[in-house]
Amino acid sequence: MSDASARQKLLIVERKLVHNRGHHHTQIAALRRYFPDHETIIVAGEAYDGFLGAAAAKLTNRSIKLAKLRSRLLYGNAFEQIAAVFGVLKAKHSLKLPSSAFGRQLTDICRSLSVGANDLIVIPTADLDTLESAIELSTVLADETPRICLRFLNSELGDRNEKIRSRRLSAILAKLPAKVFLFSETEELAAYFEASFGMSVEGGFYLPCSMPVALPPRPKMNDSGSFRVGIFGEPRPEKGSARIADIVAAVAELAESGSVGIIDFAIQGSMADFSEGGVYGDLQRFNGSGRNITVSPQGNRISPQEFEQLFQSTDAILLPYEAATYGLQGSGVVQDAVAACRPIIYSQGMSMKAFLSFGNALPATNNQDFAKAILRIAADPSRFQPGTERAAGYFQDVLFNNPILRVLDAPMHDR
Numbered sequence: 001m002s003d004a005s006a007r008q009k010l011l012i013v014e015r016k017l018v019h020n021r022g023h024h025h026t027q028i029a030a031l032r033r034y035f036p037d038h039e040t041i042i043v044a045g046e047a048y049d050g051f052l053g054a055a056a057a058k059l060t061n062r063s064i065k066l067a068k069l070r071s072r073l074l075y076g077n078a079f080e081q082i083a084a085v086f087g088v089l090k091a092k093h094s095l096k097l098p099s100s101a102f103g104r105q106l107t108d109i110c111r112s113l114s115v116g117a118n119d120l121i122v123i124p125t126a127d128l129d130t131l132e133s134a135i136e137l138s139t140v141l142a143d144e145t146p147r148i149c150l151r152f153l154n155s156e157l158g159d160r161n162e163k164i165r166s167r168r169l170s171a172i173l174a175k176l177p178a179k180v181f182l183f184s185e186t187e188e189l190a191a192y193f194e195a196s197f198g199m200s201v202e203g204g205f206y207l208p209c210s211m212p213v214a215l216p217p218r219p220k221m222n223d224s225g226s227f228r229v230g231i232f233g234e235p236r237p238e239k240g241s242a243r244i245a246d247i248v249a250a251v252a253e254l255a256e257s258g259s260v261g262i263i264d265f266a267i268q269g270s271m272a273d274f275s276e277g278g279v280y281g282d283l284q285r286f287n288g289s290g291r292n293i294t295v296s297p298q299g300n301r302i303s304p305q306e307f308e309q310l311f312q313s314t315d316a317i318l319l320p321y322e323a324a325t326y327g328l329q330g331s332g333v334v335q336d337a338v339a340a341c342r343p344i345i346y347s348q349g350m351s352m353k354a355f356l357s358f359g360n361a362l363p364a365t366n367n368q369d370f371a372k373a374i375l376r377i378a379a380d381p382s383r384f385q386p387g388t389e390r391a392a393g394y395f396q397d398v399l400f401n402n403p404i405l406r407v408l409d410a411p412m413h414d415r
Contacts, residue, residue: 009119010038011146013106015059016125017044020051020304027124028052030207034405038120041113043106057109059102066093067101067129071159075167101129103136110141119146120408124207126150127158128165131172131180138177145179147407151205152184154329155192169197181407185330188351192328202403206395208339209332210307213396215389217341221312226262226294227378230314230342232307232333234300235269235279240320240347243367245282247320250371252286252293260378264294266314273300311336316343316377320370323349338395341388343381345373358394359387 012031017024032040044055069091072084088095098104109115123130130150138145159165183205184190190203235241248265255263267280274280274297283295298310317337327349334352337344344361356363362373377384 007037007039008035009041009113009115009146010035011041011043011056011109011113011115011119011121013043013059013121013123013130014125015045015064017042017052017055018047019049024125025052026209026304027207031122031124034402035120041115043109056113057105059105062091063098063101063105064129066091066097067132068159070097071128071164071168073097075164075171076161077163080161080164100132100136103133103140106133106137107140110137110144110146115146116141116144117146121146121148122404123148123150126152127156128168128172129158131157131176132168134180135172135175135177138179145177147410148177148180149404149407150180150182152182152189152193152201154325155189166197169199173197173199181410183403186328186351187354189328189330204398204401204403206330206335206398206402208399209335210304211311211336211339213339213392213399214341215392215396217385217389217392218312220315221309223313224264226264227260227316227381228264228266228296228314229345229374230311230317231265231267232311232317232336233268235273238322238325240322241279243320243370244280244318246367247318247370247374248283248286248293248295250367251374252291254371254375255292258375258379260292260375262292262294263374263378264296265318266296266298266310268298268300270300311340311342314342315381316345316374318370318374319344319346319350320364321347321350323347326350335395338388338391341385341392343377343384343388345370345377355391355395358390360384360391361387 010031012028014024014027028042042052042055043057043059046058046061048055048058069084069087072080076084088097134148134150157165159168182199182201184201184203185206187203190201193199193201231244233239244267251263269280272278274283286293286295302310317333319331319333321331328351330352334344334355338355344356345364346356346361348363348365362376364370364373
């Protein structure tokens, strides 16, 4: 359409979009590429600093807090209900709480920006709050409701209380509007929702993260002659960060009896993480030890361009993640590793199995297994190149056939 005012609108609602860190900002660019003819409008988190340009609105933390109190009043046990009443009084709000966290606010945004039935709302990091908000929005806007796409990333859906989560979800599914489409990143998570709740969720809604798919693979940057293992992201318990020092120690022990060259571990973290008492503090002993193991601390507040350069300097990616958490939810680092054609050493039982099954990855369970896998790849990295290229080709197909692209053609009949 030549008339700019007649362009369809894409309203992206991302409460976790705050600073230029993590993968939330990359989702905005990816969605813009999927819908180049749409006018993009952003609704961000309360502390959003404007690094992607002005947001149409910001979702308040108070509204999220009130939604949690409402869920405890409606679905909690007696103790949780009493605690919620005190919470409401402390928040200086009446016991008549809003029907959802930000359904009314989204309604006002849609009306003020003339976002209507021909337009699209995408919430790339969706949870129970967004589900309830989508229902309220649909109730108020009725026939003028845009198509609403919600993408789930994990099974908790923003509520760690399993009983309350289940009750909230049952109430939501009983009145889910036809214009609300449910997606997940991983096929494993979609299967879980179907088996556990009879909830129709389509898997495979991946958005590129920090690394563009590189076919043919780009040459390694900053080649120092060492074999570099990358460990990326903020150190967290579910990412197995506390295991890294023991894995490096196991590599050092095994390497002493072999003919492997220098193995360098490039690890993201803060200065405190690498200091004595920090999660990576025990790694200090490997620097200047004269062994063929080195550790290269990397900042955890680097720009996207610096992150890409750092990623390109690696030969393999280490993911000792907890399968209890990552057995259903996906990992942006897996996507980046596949896109960059890097071999992966990962915890047995992780999701995204389709990305890890091309001869591009080795599973492991204990620290010794991880060490052996690292040395196996370091001994002959070229053996894994065909597998990494097959995985990158698969990722290209996944992105090209993203299920969100079919939403605009979906019929709007009742479910």
